[in-house]
Amino acid sequence: MKLYIFLLAAASAVDAASAPMPAPPGIPSQSIAQTELSSLAVKAFVDPGGYNRDLFPHWSTQSGACNIREYVLKRDGTNVVTNSACATTSGTWVSPYDGESWKAVSDVDIDHMVPLKNAWANGASRWTTAKREQFANDILSPQLWTVTDNLNQAKGDKSPDAWKPPLTSFYCTYAKSWVQVKYKWELSITSAEKSALASMINTSTLQYIPAS
Template sequence: MKAFLITSLLAAVASAIPMPAPAPAPMPAPPGIPSKSTAQSQLAALTVKAAYDDGNYKRDKFPHWNTVSGACNTREYVLKRDGVNVVTNSACSATSGTWYSPFDGATWTAASDVDIDHMVPLKNAWISGANNWTSTKRTQFANDISTPQLWAVTDDVNQAKGDKSPDKWKPPLTSFYCTYAKSWVTVKYSYGLSITSAEKSALTSMLNTC
């Protein structure tokens, strides 16, 4: 009888202790985001010099939204990769799904509210070395799904960013500064692009939030 009472008491105590909530599932994200230390090493290795705008940049010099597979182009591929429960039609267009924009923390259920952001904007790439690339390399850069170059984000936020570097624009969510800086650095490092001194200072500060 005593053992039964003790067992019952222990069970009652255990049931009264609140169980921790399960950890939220990680949100989808582009591949290749480096660690803080790797990003810092890559940042230190980048060439620092003034940006050079030769006035010849045109967006169509970076052919983008190329076919990835089947009927899916790069935009459609990223929408499906970075969304949750995304349903597509026979043309690979997203007809439903949920997208979380890490730049501003907004969640969208219509693909039309989502832009695919180039982490390092095409014009920024042009003025930091891509003006000397071949069309093939610029096409690769504009459609790169193997580095953290392409992000599904709120359309208005992407438009506010435009072609600005981190010293001139940062994502609204300060909690995303770390990931943003790591992604920006590794894309520039992967393609041998230069950075300005102001850009390096901003990236250094952002990496210090990691």
């Protein structure tokens, strides 16, 4: 798994993103993200009701005793140690949302880039449970990220027009990742969400390049 570092155009953001950071696969280029964003269905937000997190079975088995959560913790961390049950016991994680480094696994969460409840309200309520399980455990797109736990809690089910990560230099990548997930899973967006995403993509303050 390749690690990536940030190449920042804004000098003020260099210190916050100078350490190597991992990235999930499938983050599109700026131009592709813009094209994908323009193709997404724009609909008014309507909560269909009936949401329950259990309708998105998550942390499915990935391999042996390891589930998707443990897989992502290993993917995103360095010097990650697990026990015989594949539970992570130690490591180091750098949260791309704020650039903070953590050594206790209790200080990080696995965030769904597009929250499950947001997906439910924008098309996933019509899916089968099997498809919702695939969405909740998608490691082939930029859907799952290891982040500072309180930021995951602050984000909740909010879309980018209501919540953005504290690290402004991550805006572009955050928006490109959000768009890619919605595009892949054919989920709709609101007009406010589309405006926020377009603005964030256009910041274009960084790009991922392979770490040497």
